[in-house]
Amino acid sequence: SDRFTYDPGFTSTAACESAITYIDGDAGVLLHRGYPIDQLAEKGDFLETCYLLLYGELPTAEQKAKFDRDVTYHTMLHDQMAKLFTGFRRDAHPMAVMVGVVGALSAFYHDSTDITDPNQRMIASMRMIAKMPTIAAMAYKYTVGQPFVYPRNDLDYAANFLNMCFAVPTEEYEVNPVLARAMDRIFTLHADHEQNASTSTVRLAGSSGANPFACVAAGIACLWGPAHGGANEAALNMLTQIGTPDRIPEFIARAKDKEDPFRLMGFGHRVYKNYDPRAKIMQKTTHEVLAELGITDDPVLDVAMELEKIALEDEYFKERGLYPNIDFYSGITLKALGFPPEMFTVLFALARTVGWIAQWKEMIEDPKQKIGRPRQLYLGQTHRDYKPMDKR
Numbered sequence: 201s202d203r204f205t206y207d208p209g210f211t212s213t214a215a216c217e218s219a220i221t222y223i224d225g226d227a228g229v230l231l232h233r234g235y236p237i238d239q240l241a242e243k244g245d246f247l248e249t250c251y252l253l254l255y256g257e258l259p260t261a262e263q264k265a266k267f268d269r270d271v272t273y274h275t276m277l278h279d280q281m282a283k284l285f286t287g288f289r290r291d292a293h294p295m296a297v298m299v300g301v302v303g304a305l306s307a308f309y310h311d312s313t314d315i316t317d318p319n320q321r322m323i324a325s326m327r328m329i330a331k332m333p334t335i336a337a338m339a340y341k342y343t344v345g346q347p348f349v350y351p352r353n354d355l356d357y358a359a360n361f362l363n364m365c366f367a368v369p370t371e372e373y374e375v376n377p378v379l380a381r382a383m384d385r386i387f388t389l390h391a392d393h394e395q396n397a398s399t400s401t402v403r404l405a406g407s408s409g410a411n412p413f414a415c416v417a418a419g420i421a422c423l424w425g426p427a428h429g430g431a432n433e434a435a436l437n438m439l440t441q442i443g444t445p446d447r448i449p450e451f452i453a454r455a456k457d458k459e460d461p462f463r464l465m466g467f468g469h470r471v472y473k474n475y476d477p478r479a480k481i482m483q484k485t486t487h488e489v490l491a492e493l494g495i496t497d498d499p500v501l502d503v504a505m506e507l508e509k510i511a512l513e514d515e516y517f518k519e520r521g522l523y524p525n526i527d528f529y530s531g532i533t534l535k536a537l538g539f540p541p542e543m544f545t546v547l548f549a550l551a552r553t554v555g556w557i558a559q560w561k562e563m564i565e566d567p568k569q570k571i572g573r574p575r576q577l578y579l580g581q582t583h584r585d586y587k588p589m590d591k592r
């Protein structure tokens with residue numbers, strides 16, 4: 201047992217070298233390829249951040265136009281894949297559908313499963329970035345019992361996604377540009393976050409040489425959990441359950457009680473022990489979306505603002521460096537945009553796909569790359585001989 205370091209939860213073990221994303225959790229800093237997340241989210245668009253994550257530099261106007269065109273080219277899903285959706289129960293959680301359908305991409309696009317060819321690696325990457333909104337929107341449409349809406353390549357990435365989710369054949373639907381911009385910003389905020397659980401899952405799956413579609417499906421499975429991507433759904437449910445600001449102290453007391461498993465959802469982070477820089481932009485985006493939609497008195501938002509204020513002043517939360525994380529506000533915004541809670545993690549997966557792929561590519565292209573193979577401290581029985589059943 202002296203041969204290995206025991207580090208449950210990998211809190212102090214670096215599993216890779218990476219040049220993609222930098223986080224200083226104590227200072228509340230998040231940089232992609234050196235650029236602060238707030239500048240990327242406020243000054244650029246999501247596909248620009250995708251380009252940056254994949255290629256390491258911000259694109260020129262010409263590179264950006266080509267990248268946008270290339271992504272647009274791949275937005276359609278093989279039509280046979282529509283049949284896959286109809287095999288699921290209508291009440292299936294859309295994350296269950298995502299795990300299955302994204303994994304199935306390897307069966308439809310096997311030409312780009314050859315991970316040894318850099319050109320195919322890039323095609324697989326573009327395919328996933330382009331098709332993820334189509335798949336996510338189809339998962340949504342299927343659960344609400346509406347016909348699928350094909351991608352519209354005259355719209356930008358976020359607007360096309362909103363159109364695929366909310367357009368219906370019987371009515372005129374025009375995407376509100378303010379809401380599309382908010383959607384785009386939410387995607388940018390979720391694009392990458394270095395070696396979090398789902399990204400580490402993608403890397404570990406990819407380290408065996410598995411194809412990128414299968415690896416991203418593994419990432420989606422990991423993201424589903426409430427301690428990770430499922431937190432935005434859990435945070436909104438919690439705010440709804442609290443209901444009115446006067447009930448906040450009761451929930452704060454429960455969160456502090458070590459006998460009670462309840463935690464304040466949307467609070468705390470493994471790496472940030474200061475304000476999550478994404479949470480600040482998300483909070484601003486929430487207000488913009490609510491203002492645009494004319495929602496002036498959302499009780500859930502009142503609870504959120506008051507809860508944040510109380511928790512930030514509370515010794516328990518201060519001592520432990522527990523601040524609101526990105527999920528605290530994203531649920532409220534996504535609800536206002538018209539998404540049901542079970543779609544929140546799907547949107548996270550859609551946006552995080554580029555991060556997963558960029559990290560997967562970086563790993564595959566790293567000459568030091570090895571299969572991921574953690575060791576263990578064995579605590580079980582030592583050698584013993586098999587006993588026939590009548591002697592046990």
Ligand code: CMC
Nearest residue numbers: 427428429431455463464465466467468469470520525527
């Ligand atoms: N409410 C109450 N207490 C908390 C919370 C919380 N949300 N988060 C951590 N603590 C306490 C915890 O009980 C522990 O206290 P003590 O030292 O007295 O035992 C201390 O803070 C440290 O917590 P930890 O569990 O050791 O921290 P961790 O790094 O393992 O967990 C976390 C990080 C995000 C899983 C956790 O903070 C949590 O469960 N938060 C709520 C769920 C959530 O919002 N998750 C979203 C994370 S951000 C987006 C993403 O990654 O997908």
